[in-house]
């Protein structure tokens with residue numbers, strides 16, 4: 001691998017994401033020699049801290065998040081802090097001078113990566129100032145990583161996009177969707193396009209339905225302020241869930257070139273059938289958690305959480321049925337589900353195949369089980385294929401068997417965090433695993449319709465107990481079509 005000199009400036013550097021994910025990831029890249037001496041990181045934050053104070057904070061959080069801290073002290077020499085007021089021009093002048101100093105001290109070739117890990121209302125202000133202060137006028141590359149949420153609906157996303165495009169070109173903007181950095185999410189594409197046995201079956205002739213679930217045990221934690229205006233639909237469905245749908249449903253790209261992959265993703269996202277009001281009510285189910293038991297302990301209801309309204313209408317769960325109007329998928333429902341305070345933490349894709357044309361083994365009570373391809377994304381990472389085979393008894397009865405691959409403990413030790421993959425991709429200038437504006441546009445368009453219907457109508461919340469699989473209605477969503485969620489598989 002090639003070392004890439006760069007100055008990384010992180011806005012929101014004292015925040016949670018930066019402590020839990022960004023610094024541990026950048027440190028790991030450094031430790032693994034994917035970054036070398038030619039790297040410097042400026043943490044930018046409101047707090048009036050010194051570099052020493054910041055280093056000691058970062059050091060202790062890195063120690064908490066990585067096992068092997070070899071080279072950590074050395075890495076810390078590359079970390080700096082600047083106390084900053086995002087809406088004050090002089091702060092950016094200071095930052096410019098500081099950046100130029102570090103550039104010559106660490107020989108960074110003028111490469112600059114700006115990482116916005118802060119409250120989204122400041123995204124546009126920061127990018128405007130980055131330009132007007134001269135920070136983006138540099139002889140090397142300039143790139144912007146931007147955290148979600150990217151807008152709150154299509155109109156605000158468009159507004160924000162226009163604003164940041166004043167300072168950065170589309171190819172310089174890297175919109176993070178951390179699911180795209182997960183190893184098993186990246187594996188969906190490999191599984192489909194590197195094996196001869198799946199792609200011929202990957203269509204409405206052989207697949208009856210596809211299920212994508214991301215369930216969490218955690219509640220809203222201390223993010224009530226943000227979550228109240230977001231909810232499961234905008235926090236998870238618009239981005240992570242629809243990105244997984246795109247990877248599962250897209251046509252084979254003509255190459256792995258980022259533009260070729262993206263074109264296919266955009267195309268399939270645009271083929272999702274838009275809903276009208278009555279279809280939203282039929283095909284989408286929202287939920288909000290009540291009190292309940294998680295791992296033996298009583299937990300609060302969502303409405304009792306910090307910074308949440310007592311009569312909050314915000315969904316913490318969403319399940320939906322999507323139809324994709326193209327030759328490949330016509331008639332195959334994609335069932336999507338995500339929620340907080342559910343039974344278990346798990347991200348899983350299940351592809352259910354149609355039945356054989358006739359069941360030769362239908363004697364007495366012998367039922368054939370459905371053929372399933374299960375892709376486990378988290379916490380287990382692996383695949384399994386559910387088949388029918390002969391039972392080891394006289395006569396011909398069948399029994400379900402599984403072919404499974406699961407990532408070894410050894411490999412697991414070496415897996416890198418999604419953020420590490422993505423930060424490194426950005427340094428290389430590879431935007432394949434980031435969200436392009438056209439993808440955002442298509443997903444917001446779809447989601448806005450649902451949100452509008454829900455905004456106009458107060459839900460009978462809370463409607464599921466913490467520690468369960470969500471509201472009963474989410475089961476009915478499948479049963480009307482003769483399917484069920486493959487839970488506990």
Ligand code: BG6
Nearest residue numbers: 178214216218235236240347378
């Ligand atoms: C984030 C959401 O994008 O994804 C969180 O804002 C959610 O609310 C998280 O908890 C889930 O990510 P993961 O990787 O744990 O599935």
